[in-house]
Amino acid sequence: MTLRFHIAMKAGALKNGWELGSSVYHAVPVGYDRPLCGSRVAINWRQEPGEEVTCPRCLKKLSKMKPVIITGGVPETIGF
Numbered sequence: 246m247t248l249r250f251h252i253a254m255k256a257g258a259l260k261n262g263w264e265l266g267s268s269v270y271h272a273v274p275v276g277y278d279r280p281l282c283g284s285r286v287a288i289n290w291r292q293e294p295g296e297e298v299t300c301p302r303c304l305k306k307l308s309k310m311k312p313v314i315i316t317g318g319v320p321e322t323i324g325f
Contacts, residue, residue: 272315
């Protein structure tokens with residue numbers, strides 16, 4: 246079975262108020278709103294998909310899964 250993932254960054258203001266989310270891109274299974282690392286999203290996912298997973302915990306779990314397909318788009322549970 247092939248697993249599919251979105252690459253997504255959390256959205257939300259940082260404590261300094263200057264940036265949106267962090268610069269960490271997570272692997273989010275298609276159809277779910279939580280990344281492989283188990284991190285929780287306080288506000289939502291950013292609308293712009295990423296190009297590369299950078300979360301160390303997500304990468305570690307992805308390395309143990311084969312085959313994997315990274316898809317475009319954002320997690321399906323996005324909504325305001």
